[in-house]
Amino acid sequence: MTDVVSYERHGTIGVITVNNPPVNALSVGVRRGIVDSLSRGLADGAATALVIMGGGRTFIAGADIREFGQPLAPPDLNEVIAWFEDSPKLVVAALHGTALGGGLEVALGCHYRCAVGSAQVGFPEVKLGLLPGAGGTQRLPRLIGVEPALPIIAGGDPLPASKAQALGIIDEIVAGDLRDGAVAFAARLVAERRPLRKISASDGKVLTARSTPGLFDAFRGSIERQARGYFAPFRCVEAVQAAVTLPFAEGLRRERELFLECMQSPQSRAQIHAFFAEREVTKIPDVPKETPTQPIMTAAVIGAGTMGGGIAMNFANAGIPVQVVEAAQTALDRGIEVIRNNYAATVEKGRLTQADMDRRLALIHGTLAWDAVADADIVIEAVFEEMGVKKEVFARLDRICKPSAILATNTSTLDVDEIATATARPEKVIGTHFFSPANVMRLLEVVRGAKSSKETIATVAELARRIRKVWVLAGNCDGFIGNRMLAGYLREAAFLVEEGASPEQVDKVIYDFGFPMGPFAMSDLAGLDVGWRIRKGKAATRPTTQRYSPVADRLCERGRFGQKTGAGWFRYAPGSRTPRPDPEVEALIVASARAQGIERRAVSDDEILERCIYPLINEGARILEEGIALRPSDIDIIYIYGYGFPPYRGGPMYYADTLGLKRVYDDIAAYHRAHGEFWQPAPLLTRLAEEGKGFRDLARA
Ligand SMILES: NC(=O)c1ccc[n+]([C@@H]2O[C@H](COP(=O)([O-])OP(=O)(O)OC[C@H]3O[C@@H](n4cnc5c(N)ncnc54)[C@H](O)[C@@H]3O)[C@@H](O)[C@H]2O)c1
Structure with a gap:
């Protein structure tokens, strides 16, 4: 016995x-x-x-x-x-x-x-x-x-x-x-x-x-x-x-x-990897489970746009009352209407009762009066992505909110530390980067500012658990983990079409790899104007010697913002989400290639896959080396839950290990010789490849 x-x-x-x-x-x-x-x-x-x-x-x-x-x-x-x-x-x-x-x-x-x-x-x-x-x-x-x-x-x-x-x-x-x-x-x-x-x-x-x-x-x-x-x-x-x-x-x-x-x-090995990765992701070495947390009884969200509304729903779904503050009545009304319609659609599908919908809606209070946030235990800001606006909002929150309140930003690209300087409580400032649609997507990147306190991190972690998110701790840098890696993926996708691939060929290769959609359909879904605004902000600092594909900007200049305007990289019939190739886009691509002196050629599917996926791996290696991500498996979780990386391939870093880092390094080095600086192999990748190791060996170190 x-x-x-x-x-x-x-x-x-x-x-x-x-x-x-x-x-x-x-x-x-x-x-x-x-x-x-x-x-x-x-x-x-x-x-x-x-x-x-x-x-x-x-x-x-x-x-x-x-x-x-x-x-x-x-x-x-x-x-x-x-x-x-x-x-x-x-x-x-x-x-x-x-x-x-x-x-x-x-x-x-x-x-x-x-x-x-x-x-x-x-x-x-x-x-x-x-x-x-x-x-x-x-x-x-x-x-x-x-x-x-x-x-x-x-x-x-x-x-x-x-x-x-x-x-x-x-x-x-x-x-x-x-x-x-x-x-x-x-x-x-x-x-x-x-x-x-x-x-x-x-x-x-x-x-x-x-x-x-x-x-x-x-x-x-x-x-x-x-x-x-x-x-x-x-x-x-x-x-x-x-x-x-x-x-x-x-x-x-x-x-x-x-x-x-x-x-x-x-596949099974990859899925078991993802299973363990998800269990490990919440372990933060210097923020142990016993770290004290603040109770979160009430919350506030600033901005009732695409993200603010979804974030507010997360609170209501968890039974936490939430004040939603807007700048203008029309924006507020529209935001609350979107929330109501979202719930109604769920009721229609039979996945929520009318009584539950009513209970949740009753927890969401829309207002133009900032005083409403005075008692909130946490405020999540989701206003326009502009540093000036964010700082103004944070200065105001700092004045109005009780001293213990946590002030979080949903920024996708801005410096959390700079936002924190607008307050007298930088230890209570933190990034909570939700993914769109915020009421559906499970991932939350928690961005640790230089001064974010352990208690603030632990409190947000506990809140993330209550609102049923898979959260990953990220360091503060441009794009944090997920979007920083995505930049290279999108860049190469744009370069590939200039070199001769079509948007539909690129998207098909990525779809067949297992993503729910390719980079162009994804950009059309997210809205091309978002990236356009960000690029305009950075245009002055972009080195003129660097290759730059202007095709996405040209699309935006023509009012092609993606699905929401019926056209972007693809064309969409009214009421349809099915991307259709568009000769106008093809013409823009050909013109852009000609202007840069690029001779267009047939691009193989293998090249498309490598040139889209390798930048994820190479940037992921940099992110690890800089300590922006704690573990390679954290990056895998971000890509599986936030970007639709196929779970049966285990995430980009695990996938790199299955290819073998020596091969990945050799290929990236070859692209570096052919295409220049964007392909500089990351030092960590170089070292691991030389030592015959994988990212998995890092995790054990
Ligand atoms: N859309 C996405 O996919 C996505 C994903 C992750 C993070 N984000 C980030 O979330 C934030 C919001 O993005 P969004 O897509 O929801 O934008 P949005 O334009 O849909 O909504 C922003 C809302 O904020 C309101 N607003 C602006 N200034 C305000 C102020 N001073 N006080 C109160 N309300 C104000 C606007 O009226 C608008 O309704 C941005 O920082 C963005 O980078 C967006």
Whole structure:
């Protein structure tokens, strides 16, 4: 008997309890322990039935991810589950917390399942590029039918207990104490002489599916867009298909093969990297978890434009009352109307109740009176991107706000330290860089000013958690992490079209790589005027010897601001978001190339990919060396959550490691020889390449 699993009898029912904190992961010790406890229960003459449950805060929440990729020590989980299923005494799984992955598979090996109302069940494996590999894909469709099983297995989202009960995954919801309830439930099943239900032996539901050919193709079609580029979701479908076409034992073997294919795919490794990166990203060495935070009870947002409105919704969604201050009534009315319409659209889709919408709207107070911010615990400024305006706003906030209030800026490019000089509380000034649309995008770059206090950082971190953002700490520099890297990506995209590629070719290469859209469609979506205004501000300081593509400026001069004006790099039919190539743009590109003496040529897809992605990596290396980002994996998180970098490639820095930094360095050095200064290899990249190392070695240092 291992100490992570215990056996005790309660009346006539033997109870097996897993105690492997924090989440009762199915490590080898747990697998051995539950087998030993099962034997004890079977040998216990006074036990008429058995219950398996988790100690602490959850049932078994899944496999032990630390054991992934290593040869698994016996017993194999499939064997463990078979022993439970074949048990001559009735076994009930009693669920609370999260019964996920291998945990749910164990539960499906039991004859019956009960749960507390707050429990969740699910198969999240697909999110790590895997599939349930211990019978989940064979038993779940047998239990609840193929159609409901497919989205659970190939989608990976957990289900609440009520839904699981409605589907038949859970037989009984227990009110009150779970152990008492489960023991009573098991005793009742015995008293009623209920059969030992072996899911593996009940083929009825999978047989029905045989008469619905086309079911699997239809499901594949339904996930095609969302799962584009991913390997695992389609293997999940194949595994469920095996449950329909093969006898149970053969289906299990097929599931195992598919599981191993997933496990050995580079995608799974990349997705597991992203999983751990997300857990690590909030660890700030000099701002430990115990750092004191200020309570945030009320908030204010300055500016009700594109970003201000979305930011205000974040507060309201978390139940935090928020004052929204505008300069003019028309702008305020428009801003509040956009918020209302956003909520209404969510209600329409059935993802929010009208009552919740009303509650949230009631938390948002629009006003022109600045005094309204006097009591706010935090103020987030989202006015025009101009230093003069920002400083004026911060000076005013500093006068009006209570001394303890945190003053945050949503600037995307301006110097947070300079903004802080407009106040007498630079330690309370910080950047909170949201991504558009701010009520949807999960990423938040928290920009640490030179004087931002640890308490300010910790408070914003806690707030980010409450408003359910994935936050990443960034240093203060032009563009912070994400946009600073993006500059090179967009620059090369523009150069490539001047050299002979078309915007649609570039966008297709990037789309096929796995981004939701290419650089030109993305620029059209964000609005070309934003960058135009920034470039105009910097025009005076741009070295005249540097290559500069004026095409985007020419587009703006013609009023082509992107989707919002129906034209940008592409043309958009009224009411459509589909980019169409535009001969007018082609003419501008050709003219720009001619003016610069560029001879246009056929540009290969490979060159497009390298010239767009390598600048991300090279600039990322500089950002790491300067300490603007704490870890390479932080950069990966920013790109996955903020820019749509395909998670199955792990983020730009991880992707660079998979290519090998020597190769990346050699290619960048070759582009440097061909194209000059923009391609100067970053010193850190050079060093790592010379030492035969990867960014991953940095993380361990
Ligand atoms: N749009 C984006 O994608 C995006 C993304 C991240 C960050 N940002 C940053 O967010 C900030 C706001 O950008 P946006 O796109 O929401 O701009 P926007 O033009 O849509 O909104 C700005 C709003 O601020 C109001 N405003 C201007 N001066 C004001 C003042 N003195 N007092 C009160 N209100 C004032 C304006 O009336 C306007 O409604 C900028 O710093 C921008 O760089 C924008």
